[in-house]
Amino acid sequence: MSAVLGPVVTRDANAFWLRAGLWLLLAYLGVTLLLPLYALLSRSVEDAAGHFIGLANFAEYLSRPALRASLGNSLLVAGLTTLIVTATAFVYAYALTRSCIPARGAFRLVALSPLLAPSLLPAIALVYLFGRQGVIRDWLFGEPIYGPIGIVIGSCFWTFPHALTILLIALAGADGRLYEAATALGSSHWRTFRTVTLPGAKYGLISAALVTFTLTLTDFGVPKVIGGDYPVLATDVYKQVVGQQNFRMGAVVAIVLLLPALAAFILERRIGRHHSALSSRAQPYLPTPRPARDWPLFACCSLLAVALLGILGMAVYASLVRLWPYDLTLTLANYNFDLRDGGSWLAYRNSLWLATLTALAGTTLVFLGAWLCEKVPALPWLRGLIHMLALLPMAVPGLVLGIAYILFFNHPGNPLHGLYGTLAILVIATVAHFYTVGHLGAVTALRQLDPEYEAVGASLRTPAWRLLGRVTLPLCLPALLDLAMYFFVNALTTVSAVVFLYSPDTVLAAVAILNMDDAGDVAGAAAMAVMIFLTAAMVRTLYAQLSARLLRRLQPWRAGSRA
Amino acid sequence: MPMSATELPPHAPSDTHDAPRGPHPLRAPVAAATPYLRLHNLSKRFGSSVAVDDVSLDIERGEFVCILGPSGCGKTTLLRAICGLDPQSFGRIEQDGRDISQLPPAARDFGIVFQSYALFPNLTVAQNVAFGLENRRQPRAAVRSRVAELLELVGLQALAGRFPSELSGGQQQRVALARALALAPGLLLLDEPLSALDARVRVHLRHEIRALQRRLGLTTLMITHDQEEAITMADRIVVMNRGRIEQIGTPEAIYCEPATPFVAGFVGTMNFIDAEVDAIGRARIGEVALDCTVEAFPGTPVRLAVRPEDVLLSTDEDALHGIAVEVRALEFLGPVLRLTLGDAALGARVLYADLPAAQARQWGLSLGVRLMATIEPTAIRVFPHDGAGA
Numbered sequence A: 001m002s003a004v005l006g007p008v009v010t011r012d013a014n015a016f017w018l019r020a021g022l023w024l025l026l027a028y029l030g031v032t033l034l035l036p037l038y039a040l041l042s043r044s045v046e047d048a049a050g051h052f053i054g055l056a057n058f059a060e061y062l063s064r065p066a067l068r069a070s071l072g073n074s075l076l077v078a079g080l081t082t083l084i085v086t087a088t089a090f091v092y093a094y095a096l097t098r099s100c101i102p103a104r105g106a107f108r109l110v111a112l113s114p115l116l117a118p119s120l121l122p123a124i125a126l127v128y129l130f131g132r133q134g135v136i137r138d139w140l141f142g143e144p145i146y147g148p149i150g151i152v153i154g155s156c157f158w159t160f161p162h163a164l165t166i167l168l169i170a171l172a173g174a175d176g177r178l179y180e181a182a183t184a185l186g187s188s189h190w191r192t193f194r195t196v197t198l199p200g201a202k203y204g205l206i207s208a209a210l211v212t213f214t215l216t217l218t219d220f221g222v223p224k225v226i227g228g229d230y231p232v233l234a235t236d237v238y239k240q241v242v243g244q245q246n247f248r249m250g251a252v253v254a255i256v257l258l259l260p261a262l263a264a265f266i267l268e269r270r271i272g273r274h275h276s277a278l279s280s281r282a283q284p285y286l287p288t289p290r291p292a293r294d295w296p297l298f299a300c301c302s303l304l305a306v307a308l309l310g311i312l313g314m315a316v317y318a319s320l321v322r323l324w325p326y327d328l329t330l331t332l333a334n335y336n337f338d339l340r341d342g343g344s345w346l347a348y349r350n351s352l353w354l355a356t357l358t359a360l361a362g363t364t365l366v367f368l369g370a371w372l373c374e375k376v377p378a379l380p381w382l383r384g385l386i387h388m389l390a391l392l393p394m395a396v397p398g399l400v401l402g403i404a405y406i407l408f409f410n411h412p413g414n415p416l417h418g419l420y421g422t423l424a425i426l427v428i429a430t431v432a433h434f435y436t437v438g439h440l441g442a443v444t445a446l447r448q449l450d451p452e453y454e455a456v457g458a459s460l461r462t463p464a465w466r467l468l469g470r471v472t473l474p475l476c477l478p479a480l481l482d483l484a485m486y487f488f489v490n491a492l493t494t495v496s497a498v499v500f501l502y503s504p505d506t507v508l509a510a511v512a513i514l515n516m517d518d519a520g521d522v523a524g525a526a527a528m529a530v531m532i533f534l535t536a537a538m539v540r541t542l543y544a545q546l547s548a549r550l551l552r553r554l555q556p557w558r559a560g561s562r563a
Numbered sequence B: 001m002p003m004s005a006t007e008l009p010p011h012a013p014s015d016t017h018d019a020p021r022g023p024h025p026l027r028a029p030v031a032a033a034t035p036y037l038r039l040h041n042l043s044k045r046f047g048s049s050v051a052v053d054d055v056s057l058d059i060e061r062g063e064f065v066c067i068l069g070p071s072g073c074g075k076t077t078l079l080r081a082i083c084g085l086d087p088q089s090f091g092r093i094e095q096d097g098r099d100i101s102q103l104p105p106a107a108r109d110f111g112i113v114f115q116s117y118a119l120f121p122n123l124t125v126a127q128n129v130a131f132g133l134e135n136r137r138q139p140r141a142a143v144r145s146r147v148a149e150l151l152e153l154v155g156l157q158a159l160a161g162r163f164p165s166e167l168s169g170g171q172q173q174r175v176a177l178a179r180a181l182a183l184a185p186g187l188l189l190l191d192e193p194l195s196a197l198d199a200r201v202r203v204h205l206r207h208e209i210r211a212l213q214r215r216l217g218l219t220t221l222m223i224t225h226d227q228e229e230a231i232t233m234a235d236r237i238v239v240m241n242r243g244r245i246e247q248i249g250t251p252e253a254i255y256c257e258p259a260t261p262f263v264a265g266f267v268g269t270m271n272f273i274d275a276e277v278d279a280i281g282r283a284r285i286g287e288v289a290l291d292c293t294v295e296a297f298p299g300t301p302v303r304l305a306v307r308p309e310d311v312l313l314s315t316d317e318d319a320l321h322g323i324a325v326e327v328r329a330l331e332f333l334g335p336v337l338r339l340t341l342g343d344a345a346l347g348a349r350v351l352y353a354d355l356p357a358a359q360a361r362q363w364g365l366s367l368g369v370r371l372m373a374t375i376e377p378t379a380i381r382v383f384p385h386d387g388a389g390a
């Protein structure tokens, strides 16, 4: 056998640019992800003067009972929330996919609506519902809402749709043939549920629980507003960094926060791999009406939907009341942010800018990155590395990313120091924070395309970018629009990473909520939270209305046969 | 749908950017005797597994060659190496006298049709065909007339404005063919182009593709796992198994003179009978002796290969030559019946024989009937008994 080294290997310009693109992407992810995280890690093992001191900071952390207590508090609150949310979301998802309850569309809409609000919104609503002057404060039998109870209820509100989405997918993929077989064998409903439904949804349940746990553990908005003097990890990080300017201890707490999140993430990926795909011969399961099952489920869903709507409605109502609880006349005065302490319309405008720019930059970057990873037939190890890097942000809580960014970009020696305090760094941080979900979505869309398109393009001597523009992008347009929407809504509602990175000029709506709440202007905070919710809801509705029409106009081939 | 009679010019108009490709009418071939495509000791590994193992093959200009083999034997891998999509691990490829082993796909000269067709669903038929033409900075009119020409060639002028989802499978296949031919490639590669189609359309398109290839004088390499397809279409067939070439030959040679038990078993139906050499020119099956061309020491175990249609049957039980057998099973295959024949003298062995259905009716054939089977010595192929292949 002759190993032949032929003539000089020809590398056309096309291949050169694709390789260059991969290296650039690696460099970008390195600078916006790896280096900041490295800065965080190294700060946590240094003393105030910058000398390496091993794990001494962690020892100090453990020696402070106040800090140690918040670790336990965080785990307790996250654990409780996970139990409640996983159980209720499972019932809700089960009702939506496996029963014949009426108004399933409306139930789904209500349950998913918290996705459009910042996590601060439920906390503020809880102040009005159960606070010292709350409408239904008696329901707590004298227990204060400020503390673990408030954190758990608030966290349940905003994590519910995340768990629900996972469980809806897990339960939607049922194989009708299994149920037919179970019925044919005379299995009771309860037995079928235990032997067919539950095992089928097992991975979905575990995944939903892990996601809920991580979200609650790393959330900062709810405990900040409703936590009172009940310390948790997320508020500790904030207190150390913003309150005491103790970056060293902030870094330590951030890493303590990062570890469980990382563990949950790795566990989730592991389990996801075992998740067997539905066989292509599976028949979809079509539920038949059964009152004994449907009506109790309907009651449960109604109760949950009323609770969700109640919290949302309370926030809206509170934002419209002149002076709670003394003067209940309705007014828009609370929305006059420029006159209020801590808020401004500038913050709202900045948020819109941030959302728009994040949607544009994030979609472009993430899609091109996924395309390079999936469709470039070179440097497989580099593509693998980038793919792994793209998964990393999912494991890094926003707070941790925020501190990592301060430590890295605010370092006087950093040539990118000029970015600090600009809108650009907020965009960069937000894109990095939400990179993973976007990347996975884009990869899924790209993998659905015929892998031979690239081969055909090469055989027709078409440069890769032309195939991308002419075929790949048009085919992925719906996925691209979804991606942009995802970035937009999340950039609008996020608070955890950006709370460390804004400047007076780039203050954001979600940050303004915090500031107004801090200044005691809870009504103003409610109004801003409602503004964010309304904006996200409006854009989302507009998007749903327009995208279908747009696609029909721009892409007639999607209609199938025009005959 | 009839093919148009228009001849295509053998080369794309005004090909300004690249070196001239393919057979040019005004240019003498590099050397008339050199094969157009030469594969030298080509191998491809995926990690530790060898998908293509030391394949050498010459294809003449204008020849239609089929690579035939079971699924997973490395056919697609070989094709992708020829394209440069998944370069070979070892070996050399020459096309038209040029070493292309290390060239990227875009610098090679081929058109390809994939099993999935890989038509661009967002482009119309005409846009799909024009895709390769449009990045050559040609005047629009030239592109348009070339597209019209190609669509006429495959008989799809009327459907130029349709999207692929609005076409039948056979029509999609033709669009893929027209797109592959757009740049007038010197080499056409077809990866199971017909396997996604109905049986009827498939037979029809076999003829169309072959006629088109003849008309354009296009060197073509087609991959298939369907032996009937290979036999009816190819000038030469390359039978592959587990990454290696088992035999190269004309369809007749492959069918009538299979070089290995694998080829004998893969192409058509074959009786394999364990036997041992009795004397020169004679083998023994159980207690039955049979004349055949064999030259080995008596007692050497061999395998005899006989086509069912070469087992000749008669009802004359007193015939001097032949094997007395009993009908053990009958399978109706349409024009013929396939009989399973056995006898105490053969031991556990059975013999399959094809008998015209009319003949069987005339004899009133049924289970248990006794017949005489004779096999011409020339119809028997003798393989060493090593159990390999088959």
Ligand SMILES: Nc1ncnc2c1ncn2[C@@H]1O[C@H](COP(=O)(O)OP(=O)(O)O)[C@@H](O)[C@H]1O
Binding pocket: B046, B050, B051, B069, B070, B071, B072, B073, B074, B075, B076, B077, B078
């Ligand atoms: N990208 C790849 N990585 C690893 N193994 C591969 C790859 N592509 C093909 N193979 C293996 O190589 C062998 C030949 O595959 P292929 O050429 O597709 O077969 P065929 O086209 O003849 O059906 C198979 O065993 C297949 O599993």
Ligand SMILES: [Mg+2]
Binding pocket: B072, B075, B076, B192
């Ligand atoms: Mg194949």
